[in-house]
Amino acid sequence: MTMRQIGLSIYPDHSNEEQDKAYLLLGEKYGFTRIFMSMLEAKDVKTTERKFKKIIEFGNEHGFQTTLDVSPRIFNQLGISYTDLSFFKKLGVSAVRLDQGFNGITEADLSYNPEGLIIELNMSNDTGYLDNILSYQANQPFLYGCHNFYPQVGTGLEDQFFERCSKRFKNRGIHTAAFVSSQVGNQGPWNVNDGLPTRESDRNLPIEVQAKSMFMSGLIDDVIIGNAYASKGELKKLGELNRYKLSFSVDLVSDINDVEKKIILEENHYRRGDSNALVARSTESRVKYREQENRAHDNKEQFNVGDILIGNDAFGVYKNELQVVLQPHFDSRKNKVASIKKEELPLLKYLYPWTKFNFTR
Structure with missing residues (x-):
């Protein structure tokens, strides 16, 4: 190489x-x-x-x-x-x-x-x-x-x-x-x-x-x-x-909690290989943090392209799974924890199945 x-x-x-x-x-x-x-x-x-x-x-x-x-x-x-x-x-x-x-x-x-x-x-x-x-x-x-x-x-x-x-x-x-x-x-x-x-x-x-x-x-x-x-x-x-390695600069929401902050800033992420059009899913965090509670917040408004979501307590087995929004949608079982900076949204096209990625502030 x-x-x-x-x-x-x-x-x-x-x-x-x-x-x-x-x-x-x-x-x-x-x-x-x-x-x-x-x-x-x-x-x-x-x-x-x-x-x-x-x-x-x-x-x-x-x-x-x-x-x-x-x-x-x-x-x-x-x-x-x-x-x-x-x-x-x-x-x-x-x-x-x-x-x-x-x-x-x-x-x-x-x-x-x-x-x-x-x-x-x-x-x-x-x-x-x-x-x-x-x-x-x-x-x-x-x-x-x-x-x-x-x-x-x-x-x-x-x-x-x-x-x-x-x-x-x-x-x-x-x-x-x-x-x-x-x-x-x-x-x-x-x-x-x-x-x-x-x-x-x-x-x-x-x-x-x-x-x-x-x-x-x-x-x-x-x-x-x-x-x-x-x-x-x-x-x-x-x-x-x-x-x-693909890296996104993000702005965190004010109500982000400690678990979510660890997931987004300290964990290694990759997009699941069985990709879909709605979100890019990084699922290892839901396993590692399955015992950690995650109250609902920032979950009532429409999620837009480039928003970073983490499943809350209402999301069952998907609690604490991280997702990157690719298409606008609503889902109260997910918390918005951050947004990719506007100028970096074009980088989403490089988020292929199995792509490794991380976030920086």
Whole structure:
């Protein structure tokens, strides 16, 4: 299984070296291991080499691996040959991302580069691009995929299109990456920066919600913050995020009792395999707490999607069973104990049968 990573973006042509270093040290503290850099706006070899090499080497010293974003125009502008990637090796990068594709055979040849650099492909297309490259017997372990980001509001990928593109790579066993957007960062490669997400639906969401959705889709291995500089709080939240287990942030009701609080916050949950459309059931708690009384409260109003329920004393053998509401309904035998935060309701689509999950406040 590929280990999931989190990453940062640095823009040496627009940033301050000391700020970049401080940002990377903060990222290191919170478990970030990837750096994305764009060379699409590079001017000449000497200036580019001087600016980029310093921060890349600093990142290497602190456990980061850097991907450099390039295009055919940059190869021509810097006088770099496709058959000689030593310029990028000298900079200290681990991967070169091809923002624009070539003809398939060129990418396949690049994947055998003697410098051992990973060739990262643009994932944001729903075509046979990857299949074409692989048909030329590419060196697949050295091929990665990474989506685009979209600085202009309204232009990010639609969710379904994102999924189709991602599946083309994931189904082939290719390591994948995509971008989320800081809500405070204002630095990117261009002079338009309405955030830098891959998916349009992520643009205005809290950064940890964007990342949860990316990881829980099962389609993305690495999540990178597209814009700089994310806040310390955002970095901390991504660093603390469980990249492998579905987690919902909730608001507890005021009348929740001690038993219910233990069930929702301290127990491990999974959705029963014999799923239904009304609720996602987690039933181990009804066994563990079958002797614990649970008086009725918050049980008279309609339950809505994302409400968390626990059976009360009137629910017989189902007392203290936890349920996540998937369809609105009434049932006085259940107590509402919490609600999933509104911005995280889309994560319910990842609550499949047997899915393990937990709740945080």
